[in-house]
Amino acid sequence: MAMFCKSCGRSMVDAARFCSACGTEAPPPMAGAYAPPAQRTLVRPRLGRMIGGVCQGLANQYGWDVAWVRVLAVVTGFFGGGIGGLVYIVLWVVTPDEPLALQAGQPYPPASS
Secondary structure (H helix, E strand, O other), rough: EEEEOOOOOOOOOOOOOOOOOOOEEOOOOOOOOOOOOOOOOOEEEEOOOOOOOOHHHHHHHOOHHHHHHHHHHHHHHHHHOOOHHHHHHHHHHOEEEOOOOOOOOOOOOOOOO
């Protein structure tokens, strides 16, 4: 995409930081404008889980309301011939826990004073 100087209106090279004609600073490139969406992986979060964290993890992954995911899991567990319960147990076993969040440079276990 062609860039134009905001002061003099001349065409600029995409990677240029300054206009070659008038010396005006070019606007910074738009970060993430054409970047693909971040790859998310399904994890069972450590906060907000009821039993195994499967419903909370699915809700976080797809941006759904966790209450509806839990209602759907219970309904399919009771009225779906047990398929919902079986799927829940399989996802509980297969889905990894969310990694522990440690601050950078903090040793584990913390040193006691």
